[in-house]
Amino acid sequence: MRRPFASFAPLAPLTPALLGLVLATAPLAPLVAPPLAAQERRLGPADVFQLEYAAEPAISPDGAWIAYVRRWSDPMTDRRYSNIWVVRRDGTGHRPITTGKFSEESPAWSSDGTRLAFVSNRGGSAQLWVRWMDTGELLAVTHGSQPPSAPAWSPDGTQLAFLQLVPRAPLVVGTPLVPPPGATWSPAPKYTDRLVFRQDQLGELPSGFVHAFVVPAEGGTPRQVTSGDYHHGGQAFGGGAVTWSADGTELLLAARRGDNPEWNARESDLFAFNVATGAMRRLTDRFGPDQSPAVSPDGKLIAWTGYDDRKQGYQNTLLYVMNRDGSGKRAITTAMDRSVAAPVWSADSRAIYVVFDDSGNTKVARVALDGTWRVMARNIGAGSSAYSGGAFSVARDGSIAYTLSTPTVPSEVAVVPNAAPGATAPPQPRVLTAINADVLAGTSLGAVEEIWYESSKDKRKIQGWIIKPPGFDPKRKYPLILEIHGGPFANYGDRFDEEKQVMAANGFVVLYTNPRGSTSYGEEFGNLIHHAYPGDDFYDLNSGVDAVIAKGYIDERNLFVTGGSGGGVLTAWMIGHTDRFRAALAFYPVINWESFALTADMAPMAVNNWFPGFPWDFPENYDKRSLLSVVKHVKTPTLIMTGEEDFRTPMSESEQYYKALKMRGVESVLVRVPEEPHGIRRRPSHEAAKLTTLQGWFEKHRAVLQ
Numbered sequence: 001m002r003r004p005f006a007s008f009a010p011l012a013p014l015t016p017a018l019l020g021l022v023l024a025t026a027p028l029a030p031l032v033a034p035p036l037a038a039q040e041r042r043l044g045p046a047d048v049f050q051l052e053y054a055a056e057p058a059i060s061p062d063g064a065w066i067a068y069v070r071r072w073s074d075p076m077t078d079r080r081y082s083n084i085w086v087v088r089r090d091g092t093g094h095r096p097i098t099t100g101k102f103s104e105e106s107p108a109w110s111s112d113g114t115r116l117a118f119v120s121n122r123g124g125s126a127q128l129w130v131r132w133m134d135t136g137e138l139l140a141v142t143h144g145s146q147p148p149s150a151p152a153w154s155p156d157g158t159q160l161a162f163l164q165l166v167p168r169a170p171l172v173v174g175t176p177l178v179p180p181p182g183a184t185w186s187p188a189p190k191y192t193d194r195l196v197f198r199q200d201q202l203g204e205l206p207s208g209f210v211h212a213f214v215v216p217a218e219g220g221t222p223r224q225v226t227s228g229d230y231h232h233g234g235q236a237f238g239g240g241a242v243t244w245s246a247d248g249t250e251l252l253l254a255a256r257r258g259d260n261p262e263w264n265a266r267e268s269d270l271f272a273f274n275v276a277t278g279a280m281r282r283l284t285d286r287f288g289p290d291q292s293p294a295v296s297p298d299g300k301l302i303a304w305t306g307y308d309d310r311k312q313g314y315q316n317t318l319l320y321v322m323n324r325d326g327s328g329k330r331a332i333t334t335a336m337d338r339s340v341a342a343p344v345w346s347a348d349s350r351a352i353y354v355v356f357d358d359s360g361n362t363k364v365a366r367v368a369l370d371g372t373w374r375v376m377a378r379n380i381g382a383g384s385s386a387y388s389g390g391a392f393s394v395a396r397d398g399s400i401a402y403t404l405s406t407p408t409v410p411s412e413v414a415v416v417p418n419a420a421p422g423a424t425a426p427p428q429p430r431v432l433t434a435i436n437a438d439v440l441a442g443t444s445l446g447a448v449e450e451i452w453y454e455s456s457k458d459k460r461k462i463q464g465w466i467i468k469p470p471g472f473d474p475k476r477k478y479p480l481i482l483e484i485h486g487g488p489f490a491n492y493g494d495r496f497d498e499e500k501q502v503m504a505a506n507g508f509v510v511l512y513t514n515p516r517g518s519t520s521y522g523e524e525f526g527n528l529i530h531h532a533y534p535g536d537d538f539y540d541l542n543s544g545v546d547a548v549i550a551k552g553y554i555d556e557r558n559l560f561v562t563g564g565s566g567g568g569v570l571t572a573w574m575i576g577h578t579d580r581f582r583a584a585l586a587f588y589p590v591i592n593w594e595s596f597a598l599t600a601d602m603a604p605m606a607v608n609n610w611f612p613g614f615p616w617d618f619p620e621n622y623d624k625r626s627l628l629s630v631v632k633h634v635k636t637p638t639l640i641m642t643g644e645e646d647f648r649t650p651m652s653e654s655e656q657y658y659k660a661l662k663m664r665g666v667e668s669v670l671v672r673v674p675e676e677p678h679g680i681r682r683r684p685s686h687e688a689a690k691l692t693t694l695q696g697w698f699e700k701h702r703a704v705l706q
Contacts, residue, residue, distance in 0.1 A: 040444050042470055042505035043498065045688035049075045050439045051498055053383040054403050054411045055082075056105060056391055060113040063089060063395030065133075067097075067107040067116055068403075068413050070435065073684040074101060080684060084118055084131075089399065089415050091432045097131060098122070098138075106150065110157045115217070117141075117151040117160055128162055130217060141219040148213070150233060150241045155248045159214045159275075163233040163240055166224065167208040195262040199601045200648040200678045212242050212251050214275060225273050226280075230257040234268055234291045241292065245324075246299030250274055252283075254291040265605040266309055270302075283326040289317075292342060296349040300324060303343040303352045313533070313610050314489045314519065314526035319343060319354055319367060332371040337522040340365075347396040355380060357388045357520035360463055360493030364392050364400055366419075375426050377416050381405025381495040386465070386512060388491055388520070404429060405495040407448035407465075410436050444470035446504030450494065453547035455516070457539035463521075464513030464544050465494065467504040474551075479558035479702055482545055482574075482581075483512045486565030488533055491520040502691050508560070508698070511548050515540035515570075531612055533566075534573040534625060541574060557582070557703045562694060564588055565649060565678065568640075569627065572657060575638065576630025583701035585694050588642040588649045588678055591627040591657040594619075601647045631660045637667040639697045641690065643676025669697070 056069040071082045087094040104120040126147030148162040171191040215222040233240025234254035242253045250272045270283040284290040288309035317339040322329040340354040362380040367373040382389030392402035398418025403411040416427040446467040515537040517529035568589025594615040642654040661668040
């Protein structure tokens with residue numbers, strides 16, 4: 001689905017001021033890495049349009065075929081699209097089963113493997129579609145005004161369950177005037193009485209509630225199963241899942257039916273709804289997130305994930321099982337000290353497959369009912385960044401299809417067979433696709449090296465990775481970029497990262513690490529920043545810079561720092577505590593925790609779990625963690641870049657920091673990216689502009705070697 005183009009000029013920065021900034025640096029200082037051979041090339045910002053990614057693999061029940069979502073970008077429309085592809089487990093038969101500039105996702109096989117359901121907007125709006133695999137015939141089985149999500153087949157294949165918003169009339173106070181005939185009036189005022197009325201990626205939230213529906217698999221009229229003024233499926237908007245009982249009589253799902261669900265943002269419970277009558281059975285009743293129910297094939301047990309919420313910043317998400325009637329609840333992964341997700345039963349109902357992060361690597365484990373577990377697959381990843389991600393699917397014979405990502409391989413579809421009895425090592429994977437072989441052929445990527453070092457704070461071991469420029473020569477001196485992950489409860493790992501590879505291709509050594517608070521190292525490590533972020537993570541990050549400098553190939557005059565979201569927070573924290581960096585670039589940071597707590601879409605969870613309480617009750621805690629508390633120490637030239645539709649770390653945060661820097665006389669630039677939510681990845685050109693902006697800013701401030 002890649003759309004070739006002969007030449008793609010470097011994307012211009014987004015504002016006239018920044019354009020002048022970059023032009024003023026041209027020609028850029030020579031790259032410190034030696035030139036590559038004529039036939040070789042380096043990854044560049046334009047490759048954002050060329051790289052494709054495999055996602056959402058779904059292996060057929062008999063394990064013969066894998067359907068997956070293939071995501072790609074179009075340079076002519078500056079949009080991202082996705083289609084459904086299939087491949088046999090031996091790697092043959094690789095082909096698209098849908099094509100065109102559409103958004104298609106959520107492939108799901110019928111239990112007999114003869115049909116594939118998915119969501120597509122190919123008819124002009126998102127609907128639920130079914131494809132007959134023997135004939136290729138396609139049928140839209142829904143025709144509603146709201147997009148469906150999370151399709152799930154009934155065990156007998158006659159029905160599909162899905163989630164969908166049920167709209168309700170928006171709030172209006174008073175009786176609005178009616179425009180005279182033929183008049184054109186401005187848009188009406190927007191009323192809300194909700195705590196959360198905007199959400200990042202979605203914008204203004206519609207009025208209504210998400211419910212579960214069923215529809216005949218051959219098309220017909222959807223029927224609503226759940227009821228009430230509550231959100232069903234596990235998340236309020238834009239997510240969630242629904243599953244069937246083994247006998248097809250009930251739908252099981254997470255729902256937010258507790259008191260004040262907007263304020264208790266993590267709280268959800270599991271419910272079973274009778275498909276015929278809508279009668280509800282409550283399965284869990286505790287304070288905390290209960291989610292992802294999975295019914296054993298024999299119908300006797302329900303597995304799910306969750307925890308008792310202690311209002312900590314980070315807690316391990318555990319795997320639980322209970323009897324179908326809700327009795328006999330018990331946690332079975334307490335010994336792992338890792339968070340698990342996405343439970344899938346084995347065909348014999350004796351074990352459960354889960355995905356988990358472990359020291360920066362995402363794995364699939366098979367967990368027995370006695371809590372013992374073994375790793376079945378490694379290197380699961382989403383492909384576009386070093387963050388954890390990706391997905392897996394299990395066939396009846398125990399074969400696992402998943403998206404594989406390594407430092408040099410964007411996400412591809414891989415499969416591993418079920419492990420032989422008594423085997424001590426995970427089965428060897430077979431990679432079935434090579435969707436970026438054309439782009440990467442002849443392209444020199446930066447070599448990735450794992451590093452462990454001690455934090456100067458407490459000698460704690462910290463894990464990180466170094467990307468070296470293509471053509472790296474250890475006898476030369478290179479500028480260094482410290483790139484910091486967001487979250488803050490997230491992790492980087494040994495996964496492909498297009499943006500960091502472009503940084504390295506520009507001649508920089510790139511260091512990215514998992515400082516305290518990062519996930520995949522256990523609950524105690526994650527909670528080292530509980531009610532104390534940002535804070536001692538400074539020492540972890542600064543010690544990482546020292547560890548790379550000690551290797552002897554870093555020019556200490558040319559140290560740079562950047563990061564997005566929580567990484568933007570820590571970028572501002574770093575330059576508030578040291579002036580060792582020549583320049584900084586903070587992408588979409590939080591600057592003032594008080595304003596964040598009253599404007600961000602995730603404010604309820606932040607106040608409940610990241611802070612001891614409201615800002616007016618704990619002003620000292622908020623103040624000491626505010627980036628404004630250290631802005632008086634900043635001397636580092638700083639650029640801040642944020643999407644104008646970012647409701648996670650709102651633009652007002654970046655504006656506060658920018659104006660504080662300007663009033664203090666610190667060289668600074670503010671970049672506002674139109675139409676972009678958190679992450680600046682909605683439009684491929686905007687993602688590329690992140691890279692050209694970073695390159696221009698750091699090159700402008702780089703000291704030239706004498």
